[in-house]
Amino acid sequence: MAVDDEQLDRAFTALGDPVRRAMIARLSRGPATVNELAEPFPITKQAVSRHIQVLEAAGLISRTRDGQRRPCHLEPTVLEALTSWIDEYRLETERRFRRMDELLRTVQEQEK
Amino acid sequence: MAVDDEQLDRAFTALGDPVRRAMIARLSRGPATVNELAEPFPITKQAVSRHIQVLEAAGLISRTRDGQRRPCHLEPTVLEALTSWIDEYRLETERRFRRMDELLRTVQEQEK
DNA sequence: CCCTTGATCAACCGATGTGTTGAATATAGG
C-alpha cells in the first residue's frame, strides 16, 4: 500500500487525460482488451496501447493473458491512495474553515 | 458544483506535479503568499507563480489581495469533486470483485 | 504451414509543460 511521490505523479497525471479517464470508467464495469478499449475513440490502436501502458505504469490497472489478447483489469488500490491523499488536505481545510467560523461568531458575540 | 470534463483534466494534471501537491499540502494549513509558497523550493519565483496559476485555473485555489501580496487559499470544492469521481469507479470495481467472489464460492459449493 | 488477428515497437511530428533570465507593473513606505 506504500504509494510514493512518483507513484502519485504517475497516477494523477494518468487521470488528467479524458481518454484514460474514460478507460477507467469502462474498466470499472469489467475487464477489457485493447481492441475493446479502443472502440469508442477515433484514434489508432497504437495510441490506445500507449494510454494503457501509462495506466499500467501508474498502477491503476493490471494485465493478464488470454491467448493473443491482453485483458486490462482496474486495480482499486492506487485509486484509494489518491482519495486518501486528497481527503487529508481537503478535510484539514474544511476543519480550518469551521474553526474560522467559530472564531468569527465568538468575536461577533463579544461585540454586542 | 458542476465540474466538467476539462475541469477534471486541469485538476488531475495539476495534482500530477510534486511541487503543486506540496503547495496544496501547505495551503491546507492556511493561506500563503507567492513568496511563502516559493520558500521550500529551489526554483525561481516566476516558476512558482506559474504553478500557482495552474492551480488557480484548475479551481483548486483562489486568490485575494492584501496590499502588494496575493495570498492563495485552498478551495476544497474541486478536491471533493475529484474524490467523488475516483470513488464512483473504485467502489463499482470493489462491488464487482465481491460479486465475483460470491459466484466463485457458489460454484465451489456445487462441485462438492 | 500459411494467414489473420491482437498487440507492440520505432521513428517522427507538432503541441504543451516547466524551467530559465530579463523587463515590467503595482503597491508600500520613508
Place this chain on the structure above:
DNA sequence: CCTATATTCAACACATCGGTTGATCAAGGG
C-alpha cells in the same frame, strides 16, 4: 517623489506528451 518589495509578463530552451505511420512479434485457426 523615490525606492524597495511582491508579483507577473515575455521570450526562450528543452523535455515530455499524444498522436501518426510502418514494421514487427506472438498466438490461433483453417
